[in-house]
Amino acid sequence: MIDDLYQQHILDHAQHPRHYGRLETNSKTNLTDNSQSQNDANSADQSAWQQTVEMANLSCGDEISVDVSLDKKGIIKDIAWRGDGCAISRAAASIISEWAVGKPLRQVQDLSVAEIATKLGLESLSQSRIKCARLLVVALQKVSYPPKD
Amino acid sequence: MTIDSTSIRDQFPILNKMVNDKPLVYLDNAATTQKPLVVIEAITKYYQEFNANIHRGVHQLSETSTQVWEESRQQVADFFGASPEELIVTRNTTEALNILARGWEGQVRGGDAILVGLSEHHSNFVPWQEMASRRRANFVVLPLLEDGQLDLAAAEEQIVKLGERVKVIALSHISNTLGSLSPIDKINDLLVKHRLRDQVLLVVDGAQSAARLNISWSDWGVDALAFSGHKMYGPMGVGGLLLKKEKLEKLIPILFGGGMIAQVTPEKTEFSADVVDRFTAGTPDVASLFGLAAACQWLEKIGWESIVSHELDLTNYAYDQLSKLTEINLVGPKPVAGDNHKDKLNTQLISRLGSVTWLHRQVHAHDVAQILDRYGVAVRSGHHCAMPLHLANNWPATTRASFAVYNTRAEVDTLVEALSAVKKTFGQ
Numbered sequence: 381m382i383d384d385l386y387q388q389h390i391l392d393h394a395q396h397p398r399h400y401g402r403l404e405t406n407s408k409t410n411l412t413d414n415s416q417s418q419n420d421a422n423s424a425d426q427s428a429w430q431q432t433v434e435m436a437n438l439s440c441g442d443e444i445s446v447d448v449s450l451d452k453k454g455i456i457k458d459i460a461w462r463g464d465g466c467a468i469s470r471a472a473a474s475i476i477s478e479w480a481v482g483k484p485l486r487q488v489q490d491l492s493v494a495e496i497a498t499k500l501g502l503e504s505l506s507q508s509r510i511k512c513a514r515l516l517v518v519a520l521q522k523v524s525y526p527p528k529d
Numbered sequence: 530m531t532i533d534s535t536s537i538r539d540q541f542p543i544l545n546k547m548v549n550d551k552p553l554v555y556l557d558n559a560a561t562t563q564k565p566l567v568v569i570e571a572i573t574k575y576y577q578e579f580n581a582n583i584h585r586g587v588h589q590l591s592e593t594s595t596q597v598w599e600e601s602r603q604q605v606a607d608f609f610g611a612s613p614e615e616l617i618v619t620r621n622t623t624e625a626l627n628i629l630a631r632g633w634e635g636q637v638r639g640g641d642a643i644l645v646g647l648s649e650h651h652s653n654f655v656p657w658q659e660m661a662s663r664r665r666a667n668f669v670v671l672p673l674l675e676d677g678q679l680d681l682a683a684a685e686e687q688i689v690k691l692g693e694r695v696k697v698i699a700l701s702h703i704s705n706t707l708g709s710l711s712p713i714d715k716i717n718d719l720l721v722k723h724r725l726r727d728q729v730l731l732v733v734d735g736a737q738s739a740a741r742l743n744i745s746w747s748d749w750g751v752d753a754l755a756f757s758g759h760k761m762y763g764p765m766g767v768g769g770l771l772l773k774k775e776k777l778e779k780l781i782p783i784l785f786g787g788g789m790i791a792q793v794t795p796e797k798t799e800f801s802a803d804v805v806d807r808f809t810a811g812t813p814d815v816a817s818l819f820g821l822a823a824a825c826q827w828l829e830k831i832g833w834e835s836i837v838s839h840e841l842d843l844t845n846y847a848y849d850q851l852s853k854l855t856e857i858n859l860v861g862p863k864p865v866a867g868d869n870h871k872d873k874l875n876t877q878l879i880s881r882l883g884s885v886t887w888l889h890r891q892v893h894a895h896d897v898a899q900i901l902d903r904y905g906v907a908v909r910s911g912h913h914c915a916m917p918l919h920l921a922n923n924w925p926a927t928t929r930a931s932f933a934v935y936n937t938r939a940e941v942d943t944l945v946e947a948l949s950a951v952k953k954t955f956g957q
Contacts, residue, residue: 385899386954395955439911440895441919441926464925466893467955512895 385509386467387501394467399477403447403460405430428457429527435519437511442469446519454485454525461516468500468509473516475499480520489521532831532839537935540565544935551905554940559705559737559884559931560909561759564824568763571823575816582812584788598815601822608825609739609754609771611746617770617777617808618818622736623652625755625770626699628808630656632780633730636696639665643697644687646671646679646711647921648704651914653734653755657699666696670917677707677861678880685719692723697730702738702754706915706929707861708844708881710738717750726750730776736760740933741840741883743833752776762828762933763821767814777804784810836934840883841865843932847885847941854945856952857887860927884931886913892955894926900954901928904947906940 430449436442442465449457459477479499480488496513497505505513538544541563546553555563575597581590583598599613606613619625637643643661645654647670661668669687672680679700688695698720700711713733720726732753735744740761746754753776757768772780782789782800789810791799801807828836845864852859862880889897894910901908910928912919919927930944 386896391955438916441893441912441924443925464893466895468895509895509899 384502390471390500391467393471393474397461397470397474399459399474400462401460402462403430403449403458405447429525431523431525431527433519433522435515435522437465437469437515440466440469440512442466442512442515444469444473444515444519446473446516448485448520448523450485450523450525456480456483456485456488461519463515465515466512469512469515472496472500472513476516485520485523485525488517489523491517532835532934534935534937537831540567541935542566542569548905548907549903551903554904554906554943556930556932556936556940556944557907557909558933558936559760559913559929561765562740562762562933563935564764564820565762565827567823567827568820572764572816572820575819579819580816583815594815597819598813601815601818604822605769605818605825606771608829609744609746609756610748611771612774614805615746615771615774615777617772617805618813619755619768619770620766620814621757621759621768622650622734622755625768626652626732626734627656628783629732629753629755629770629772629780630660631783633697634660634664635781636730636779637661637664637666640667640694641696642667642669642687642691642694643699644669644671644684644691644695645699646701646704647673648677648679648707648709648915648918649699649701650705650734650736651916652736653699653701653732654917657697660697667691667694671700673918676863676880677704677709679709679711681712681715681719684716688719688723688725693725693728695725695729697732699732699734701734701736702744703741703882704861704915705737705884706886706913706918706927708737708864708884708886708931709862710879710882713751721750737883740828741836743837746771758817758821758824761821761824763824764817767817767821774804780804780808782807782810784808786810788812831934837879837882839934840932841879843936843938843941844882844885846938847930847932847944848881850941850945851885851887851948854948856891857889857948859885859887860922860924861886884929886927886929888924888927889951892951894928896955897928897948897951900951901944901947904943904950906930906944906947908944 428449432447434445444461444463446461448459451457461473493510543563579594579597581594583595602613606616643657643666645657658668671684674680703710720729731751733751735754735756739756752773754771759765789801789807791801848864864881865879898908898910908928908930911926
């Protein structure tokens with residue numbers, strides 16, 4: 381039986397999530413042991429601005445924390461996320477993180493459900509899984525950029 | 530007495546449905562049961578033959594509709610062994626508990642205590658938490674034993690410690706997450722023992738028990754029972770609150786408008802002297818109550834002995850089969866052990882009824898439910914509106930299979946087979 385929602389690449393991302401972990405900052409946080417983060421030397425780059433946002437679908441038991449670093453133009457320099465959740469929420473966070481690096485934050489925040497489905501390789505998302513797949517995007521919508529300092 | 534599942538299943542058209550090219554195995558009955566033809570036909574019949582607004586109409590159709598309403602109220606009350614004067618018709622359990630909590634809050638003062646169980650559904654948790662916060666009362670969550678049953682010793686300790694400050698105790702009859710039965714009668718005995726019975730409103734959330742246990746309201750020591758029609762083979766949108774007469778007289782209405790008044794002048798309104806009318810503001814859902822009355826009669830025809838033994842058999846069987854799977858942890862108490870048929874109707878010996886819930890060791894509950902759906906198996910995943918219980922146990926989400934009179938052991942087998950596909954999909 382072919383299980384569309386649980387295609388190999390979705391399972392692969394869910395079980396070996398990319399950009400999983402934390403971004404190093406000047407002040408705190410370390411990469412977790414099992415981190416797959418693609419984090420480069422951002423921490424040394426003074427032009428980067430970094431924020432951590434959290435989001436939970438408590439009714440599902442999905443939780444995510446996301447570190448995002450942005451340059452002065454609001455382009456995402458790197459993302460790292462960690463949390464618990466279903467395979468769809470993890471795969472979506474992993475796939476979208478990979479895609480988002482180098483994109484304007486605004487573009488990632490504005491991703492539609494249909495666009496997220498396409499990135500997951502799905503024709504559409506069922507009502508019950510939209511919340512799962514949007515977890516990272518909704519978390520990123522909490523990022524306030526430019527910073528008010 | 531056993532249930533003839535074939536003849537019962539024939540009465541549920543929806544059970545013939547195919548889901549993902551597989552026969553539907555509906556195991557989400559704790560969320561809502563399917564409806565037998567007698568219920569579906571009753572609703573149609575009401576709209577085809579009786580529809581008119583009730584009360585105050587002198588025309589023939591209004592007269593008939595009023596009669597349908599009153600007879601249905603009588604039949605639903607009879608089903609619980611109650612009098613129709615003790616029944617407030619609501620939309621569901623949640624509405625019933627809100628009407629009760631809001632209307633009773635005048636009886637609770639600052640410093641008083643409201644006790645609820647840790648495993649309560651939010652509908653029997655949040656209204657009391659809100660009441661406590663509005664009244665500046667203490668909101669006390671009663672702990673559970675390791676297997677998920679209420680810790681009676683801890684409950685007694687609280688009752689003794691708080692003494693006369695205890696004003697409300699609210700417990701589920703059967704937990705929607707753990708399937709466990711609350712020791713309601715023992716709590717009642719404790720209140721009597723400590724001479725606190727009269728001052729406490731003992732509230733039971735009967736959402737999961739109304740169609741699984743024979744409730745004998747007039748002999749029961751509890752003060753209030755809330756239930757949902759749609760969880761007892763009746764339509765959605767109708768339920769009820771049973772309240773002992775002396776308590777009902779003290780309850781303040783929270784919905785105002787037509788139907789519940791005696792006299793309205795520009796200066797003031799006098800509420801109806803009839804206690805039930807006082808709580809029936811606006812046009813009620815007569816068709817749904819007529820459907821619920823049909824469901825009650827349908828359940829009575831099957832008989833409690835058959836219903837309880839069937840539900841217990843499925844719960845036992847599912848618990849045993851699922852406990853063989855190493856990839857899951859069942860949560861909540863074991864159902865009663867053994868096959869002692871004589872004891873099957875003794876609810877004191879049943880520790881769990883109507884559902885099994887588990888935590889998958891590797892796969893998130895939503896993924897479990899989604900893969901089971903591919904095999905036509907409908908279960909529920911999440912926190913089942915019992916977040917305090919999940920938080921206390923550190924369960925991110927659980928999966929629940931819940932049973933009804935039309936389910937079979939073969940369907941439990943399908944569930945177990947489908948669970949092996951979960952393992953396979955995730956490569957374990």
